[in-house]
Amino acid sequence: MENNTAKQRYKGFFITFEGPEGSGKSTQARKLAEFLTAKGREVLLTREPGGTPLAELLRKLVKNFEGEEVMHADTELLLIEAARVQHVQEKILPALQSGKVVICDRFADSTTAYQGGARGIDPDSIAFLNRLAMAQCVPDLTFLLDLPPNIGFARANERKETKGEHDRFEEEQLNFHLRVRNAFLAIAEREPSRMRLINADRDPDTIYQEIRAIADKLVR
Numbered sequence: 001m002e003n004n005t006a007k008q009r010y011k012g013f014f015i016t017f018e019g020p021e022g023s024g025k026s027t028q029a030r031k032l033a034e035f036l037t038a039k040g041r042e043v044l045l046t047r048e049p050g051g052t053p054l055a056e057l058l059r060k061l062v063k064n065f066e067g068e069e070v071m072h073a074d075t076e077l078l079l080i081e082a083a084r085v086q087h088v089q090e091k092i093l094p095a096l097q098s099g100k101v102v103i104c105d106r107f108a109d110s111t112t113a114y115q116g117g118a119r120g121i122d123p124d125s126i127a128f129l130n131r132l133a134m135a136q137c138v139p140d141l142t143f144l145l146d147l148p149p150n151i152g153f154a155r156a157n158e159r160k161e162t163k164g165e166h167d168r169f170e171e172e173q174l175n176f177h178l179r180v181r182n183a184f185l186a187i188a189e190r191e192p193s194r195m196r197l198i199n200a201d202r203d204p205d206t207i208y209q210e211i212r213a214i215a216d217k218l219v220r
């Protein structure tokens with residue numbers, strides 16, 4: 001993800017959490033939001049796909065669609081990017097412009113990893129659509145909660161958001177999730193200053209201490 005002029009366009013600070021299902025990123029995002037709020041910052045805690053009523057509808061479609069018709073990978077990509085446009089324009093950009101810290105559970109790196117790395121859509125199309133949807137909202141800091149897929153699998157099954165409901169991603173095979181992980185790790189290697197690699201195979205409190213220390217130093 002290119003670092004562009006976004007930082008000159010708004011006063012806020014943009015943090016994203018990335019990683020596989022079951023890595024604990026939602027819990028960590030919430031705890032970090034509580035910490036920064038206690039420090040006196042105004043925080044918007046949000047998630048993707050989703051974050052606005054329309055984007056949440058698209059989230060449901062992308063995650064749970066079921067029928068005789070197969071959802072094509074490009075359809076999935078466009079629905080996710082459509083949700084992102086709504087979310088960025090309605091919530092993220094205004095929050096950053098007003099000086100808030102925005103903490104987002106998943107963002108454009110998930111598209112690079114899932115639709116690019118795992119579904120195999122070409123990187124140029126992903127980069128183009130991500131750029132369009134992000135409207136220069138480039139994360140200042142990204143925590144990648146890294147976890148071997150077999151461990152993430154077991155955890156995700158225990159705490160399914162939609163228990164009993166068909167989930168198009170959680171039902172993918174181990175190979176799919178290995179490709180997701182490798183794609184995330186490749187982004188972390190390309191962009192070490194933005195992305196912090198966090199070993200998520202530890203107890204949640206240890207992980208939180210590490211995340212809090214990094215954010216405490218960097219959030220301005």
Ligand code: TMP
Nearest residue numbers: 021048049080106107110111114115169
């Ligand atoms: P989660 O928030 O519970 O992890 O669920 C979101 C699902 O959507 C997850 O399985 C990953 C998937 N996803 C993508 O495939 N691409 C994306 O760009 C985003 C934001 C999520």
